[in-house]
Amino acid sequence: MIRTVESSAPATAPVLAAYSYCETVTGQQARNFAYGIRLLPTPKRRAMSALYALSRRVDDIGDGTLADDVKVARLEDTRTLLARVREGHVEEDDTDPVAVALADAARRFPIPLGGLDELIDGVQMDVRGETYETWDDLKAYCRCVAGAIGRLSLGVFGTAPGAPGAERAPEYADTLGLALQLTNILRDVREDAEGGRTYLPSDDLAKFGCAAGFGGGPTPPDGSDFAGLVHYEVRRARALFAEGYRLLPLLDRRSGACVAAMAGIYRRLLDRIERDPYAVLRGRVSLPGREKAYVAVRGLSGLDTRHVVRRTVRRRP
Known part of the structure; x- marks a missing residue:
């Protein structure tokens, strides 16, 4: 605990x-x-x-x-x-x-400050211009720049007294960080590509005919299935969210509301990207302030938290 x-x-x-x-x-x-x-x-x-x-x-x-x-x-x-x-x-x-x-x-x-060293390690990977061949490769990077932030945040949140399974809280916090980072990567595909960076695994790009890149404009490479690529990564992010949301029942009410609000904003971004995959090639997908405020209010009221907890419990083996 x-x-x-x-x-x-x-x-x-x-x-x-x-x-x-x-x-x-x-x-x-x-x-x-x-x-x-x-x-x-x-x-x-x-x-x-x-x-x-x-x-x-x-x-x-x-x-x-x-x-x-x-x-x-x-x-x-x-x-x-x-x-x-x-x-x-x-x-x-x-x-x-x-x-x-x-x-x-x-x-x-009890903040595990080593997580900030991991963040520095991840940013050094950016400086070196590293690319990622497989999801496992990208996951190692995401753990440095986002999973570590989840674990650092857990040091501030703590776990609720008596919460069953609290020993797995760092694992869930790490996984939720991965979900947020993969959503960021999808949202920023064009911006990153125009800056000379490609984060999505090259195996995935090749599978959907996108290995030539997509930083030059709103039209993906000829013969590619860009929508298929985005939907494939969205499904991966949703699986990470589902696992990471198991953190919520382990937190006190206000910490859980905070996590539910932040994650809820990114889940809504993911919904928008799923509905219109090509939007990420036209510009940055974002939520209006009123929608973010709505998500925050739902988090504080416990509506999103209770909904996610019920869904998580149903999915447990």
Whole structure:
């Protein structure tokens, strides 16, 4: 069982300022994520914002325009910062607000900070321009950049006291992260291809005649079955969601609502992509703010959580 061990000591003014900075970053840069964590109690919301802010810094290094050797050096600097956090060497007057907030969060919750090292490993794979031949290859990458985030988040959420099967919570959190990342990959197919990146497994691309790529416009390669490729990956993502949703009954009500809201937004994105596979070649598929708010309200009310739990229980062997 994973239980949070939140410190009862109030945060000091410098720490509160650091958290405020992280929450601003989260609100501006991660609207889907921000909708979900609004449902958490304040200490958990702050901790999740600190995790996001550090994760965003790592992603921005990988996605930026710096030379690859500079990116590698910046990523290693971030790894050194993580070591300082882990060893308790970040003081409240540190000039890096993300480091201050993350250090406080790590004191309050049993966050497995090694997951952030895994994230750095995944972004280094991006910097090297790695491609993926099989789903197993891509899954290893997704575990670094998304599954690890699920496990880090679980350190903040904890599991509900007495929840049966709580020992499997990290596994389910990891799998739900994979579901979210595969949805991201489908949504960003054109944007990634135009940036010279291809994440979908080459075996899958070849199976549907898409090995020539699809970054040049809304028309996929001649003779390809792009819709078939998308539907194939959607089915894979749905299977991951079904397994990952087994996490929900293991969480307390508000943590479960947070996860249900974030995952629910991505499930709705997946629904849109399934209905119109070619939409991802025309631009980024997204949900309007009112629909995200609706999903968040359903999560807080427990409607989505109860529905998913009932469906998950029925599917268990």
